[in-house]
Amino acid sequence: MSVFKFTLLSALAVAAVDTVRADSASLVTSLKTATNEVAKVNLLQDSDYVFDFFNASTGIASGSGGHAVAASVSNFPALVGQGVAMTVGFLEPCGMNTPHTHPRATEILYAVNGTLTSGTIGENGSRFVFNTISPGQATVFPMGSVHYQANEGCAPMTFVSAFNYEDPGTLSMAQRYLGLPPDVVAASLGNLGVEDVVGIEAALPDNFALGRDECLQRCGLTRGPQPSTQRQPRVAGNALPPPAASAASGTPRSSAVSPRTPVRTLTCDDEL
Structure with missing residues (x-):
């Protein structure tokens, strides 16, 4: 399959899902404002x-x-x-x-x-x-x-x-907890170090992950890389410190910042 066809099919699939979500949201709104149960039934198809x-x-x-x-x-x-x-x-x-x-x-x-x-x-x-x-x-x-x-x-x-x-x-515990401001997480863990916290958060697998080492060994499985797409979005209040943000984007981290150095809170103008 050509890249163009794959891209087109992917775009169509996303558009279809968005349409389903929009239709469901509209129907849910109508059902929640229906005057009684009979009105709800009349809004729904058998399927x-x-x-x-x-x-x-x-x-x-x-x-x-x-x-x-x-x-x-x-x-x-x-x-x-x-x-x-x-x-x-x-x-x-x-x-x-x-x-x-x-x-x-x-x-x-x-x-x-x-x-x-x-x-x-x-x-x-x-x-x-x-x-x-x-x-x-x-x-x-x-x-x-x-x-x-x-x-x-x-x-x-x-x-x-x-x-x-x-x-x-x-609420996925690891993703949400490590999505708090890194210096807050570091302090609550006994001042583990902000960059240590950032490194752990960056490696979090998605919520359905491979489990205990004993099971993997018994079943002849290896852990390997796992998807990490469910991390908490960052805004000004929980933003990564500048060196960690640079490291996350592939830019070498400055050695001038100690893992235990207090970090500032970024403003909306800072790039992550």
């Missing part, structure tokens, strides 16, 4: 009540360790006012859905065809909860708790998660 997890174009999160498809109010308008949402996850061998939280919903997860391990921590003072979930078993993650799931097997596995709110939200 609007069906969501295809195997052929979704939106609601997808992915990485080297697998991917998940989420059906929520943003891409499944029939959920407006229903108080439920669902995600289907596909974990590769040794894949991990890295630590995250759902700020607006409790999750119940069902293991379909493989065994996974899960860990959960709630609010300050609560203990760590660890479980092994076999096929046919389920576990619960309370709203707002930090939790993860890991496929400890050498074959792909699938899980299904249901939520008690139509817009549960997901």
Whole structure:
């Protein structure tokens, strides 16, 4: 396939997804302002009540360790006012859905065809909860708790998660925490060093990552490079210090700045 054809097809695919999102947003707005449930039903087509997890174009999160498809109010308008949402996850061998939280919903997860391990921590003072979930078993993650799931097997596995709110939200812990101002993160970690923090953040894999070394070795897998596209966008308030910004763009870092040197907050006029 020529570069021109590939570029054209990519552009058409992006345009199609944007159209779907715009149509869904418009329908969601109409459903939320409908006067009653009968009016909502009349706004929907029969096919609007069906969501295809195997052929979704939106609601997808992915990485080297697998991917998940989420059906929520943003891409499944029939959920407006229903108080439920669902995600289907596909974990590769040794894949991990890295630590995250759902700020607006409790999750119940069902293991379909493989065994996974899960860990959960709630609010300050609560203990760590660890479980092994076999096929046919389920576990619960309370709203707002930090939790993860890991496929400890050498074959792909699938899980299904249901939520008690139509817009549960997901907050990936590592990406969001390391997306705070680097000097704040450095101080909260015992003054690790701003440039150390920047280096760690730059290497973060996307939320579906390859998991523990023991599993990789047992299954004969190697970690290798992983996509890192879900990092927190930078604005003036959480901007990288100038040397780190230069290093991120490929410019050699100045040796005049110590990793523990306090950094200034960049203004909107500074280039990142």
